[in-house]
Amino acid sequence: MVGATTWGPASMAERGQAMRGPRSLLRQIREAMAGGGPAQQRLDRVVQIIAVSMVAEVCSIYLRRASADMELFATEGLKREAVHVTRMKPGEGLVGEVMRLNRPINLSEAPLHPSFSYHPETGEDPYHSFMGVPLLRGGRSVGVLVVQNRTARVYGEDEVEDLQTIAMVLAEMVASGELVGLDELKDVELAPHRPERLRGLKFAEGLALGTAVLHEAPVAPEKLLADDAGEEEQRLHQATHVLRQQIDNMLEGHHGLVGQTIDVLEAYRMFAHDRGWNRSLEDAVRSGLTAEAAVERVRSEQRARMAQARDAYLRERLHDLEDLADRLLRILAGEAPGSRELPDDAILIARNLGPADLLEYDRSKLKGLLLEEGSTASHASIVARALGIPCVGRLSGLRDRVSTGDAVIVDGEIGEAFLRPRPDIIEAFKSRSAVRALRRAELDRLRDTPAFTRDGAKITLLMNAGLAVDLENLDLTGAEGIGLFRTEFQFMVAEELPRLDAQTALYARVLDAAGDRSVVFRTLDLGGDKVLPYLKAEREDNPALGWRAVRMGLDRPALMRMQLRALISAARGRELRVMFPLVASVDEFRQARLLVDREIAWALRRGRPIPAVVRVGVMIETPALLWHLDALLPMTDFVSVGTNDLMQYLFAADRGNPRVSDRYDLLSPPALRALNTISEACAETGTPVSICGELAGRPLEAFALIGLGFSRLSMPPAGIGPVKAMVLSLDREAARRGLAQTLRGAGGSARSEIESLARKLNVAV
């Protein structure tokens, strides 16, 4: 019967010996290592020592070959001839099962287990009990250490733990070439080495090939075995003390605030004081490991366990626990936070990045970013886009599949990552990049060419921005101004609410950088998916339809007034253009406009300088406004169409949900007609109008927009070159006539008609 315990008669006294923990065993292993000789000889000696010490008749080591097969590398007790002969397919047998599960298997009757597989050449018939533990390195199994006994016995919990400690030490020794010859080592899979292709989501456009660097990379312990256990225990205590202090300090810095950051820090604090975690660490040190090796041992096990957890919340907490262990390793290594050296072509690998993390790296060396989690609206993606660094996210299992130093490709055009790509993939990638670079160079040459259509119509190309790092794109792209400055980005990348002077300073800097070029500031567009870690937000069932943007600003005017005050003060003596997001009724706009007037009056009363001109506009992002343009347009100085949101609300399709976001086409009669309504109404009333959604940066869509009569387009900086090339090849009147036709179409999409039209008119889309 599997699991029955029958103690072998002879072993009780000897067990007493083994129960003392792995310390003396580790000492013996160290002595064997010091003895010299070929690696295989040392490995043979090690399995012998373990067998004797664990009072096992068999001790074997299996390592994973590059082919993923498990191979018997050394044995005491099984037949010698089987060494380097017995091989098992991935998942085969109990050894395969230990590998698969990444955790120990302890059986009194191994042959009765459904996974048992019999290999006659090993001569393992007489052995009943089986204990296999994974050789874990950084949470991944590189092999399996097995002990077996004739008698049907269940190994005790402390025996399992001891064997796990030894397995970790052996895994490191294998990796360092001490136990396996260097020639052999090339064919042993110590870290993932096969090429892999992971599909994710594109968060920032672009292509990059470079060298993986793990953000918060685990610090590998240099020394595993302690010379003096007491001293190690003390080092561990000191380090955990520092760790707790660090967390307390971080929490104090956030006094009175709530949100995700605080939740994570609270979880850190809870774990840092967790008795179970601390006890596991202490036990590991007492067993003869250095403090670093102890942390690694506990961390490694947690990672293995984490991979098994079904519950997302639990997995998240285990992530926290793992991050904490990394922090502890860093403290033990005496590493100062943020002191990272990057290779010249670094691709940063992270679970997710917090506010400002990305900005701490040397930008000239950072070529790409891969994230396990995140979203288009997450801090990391926003900053990556602003810095022009290609970024792909939602790559599940990423950090376990890539090691620092691996070659990686970030494909921010498709939303994929290639890990350790094959040479042919690298070649294909390089030629794609070369074409892209060539095209970029061509477009760069257009930088100073004004955007006139062939029939002489001026098209104004503006860029969208949101951070100070965006500003250099003004000169780089030749944009004629900033058509949308997303002020909430400053709030989203900050650790706490930016104060009045910080807001004023940013706005003044934007205006300085723009000089004569126009800038349209959009007031805070928070809420929805743009949550601030430091502001308490109530959970909403439908955040996109919830309390966000101008709704928040009008209900809690203090924040909005502070922002308007900052804008007015920054624009002193210059023109200030400000617009409000997600307005759904003329009354909301009226109220918002009133707040601007009040702030101007406030500044005047105090004798503060005010802008030379103030223009107040509205973003058209909600369908309701389309049927009230006659009332709205006379009240406003300008409008800008936010097609990202307008499309989302027009088609009731969440823009952040990949399953539905591309389901409906902007180049379709209903969407084009909606835009046409705006274009015509603005023309009639002489209201300046621009488009500032992402699609203004796509040549075909921009072609259609110009065909509908729009002549001011604001877009992501990367769109300016391609759109300008399109404009220069365009006959606007012909485009207008053609577009009028497609508006009447009866299909769900007019894309192919518009493509044919562009081809017919020889437009460079």
Ligand code: PEP
């Ligand atoms: C839009 O909705 O089109 C827009 C430009 O605003 P945001 O993308 O910031 O919501």
Ligand code: MG
């Ligand atoms: Mg919007």
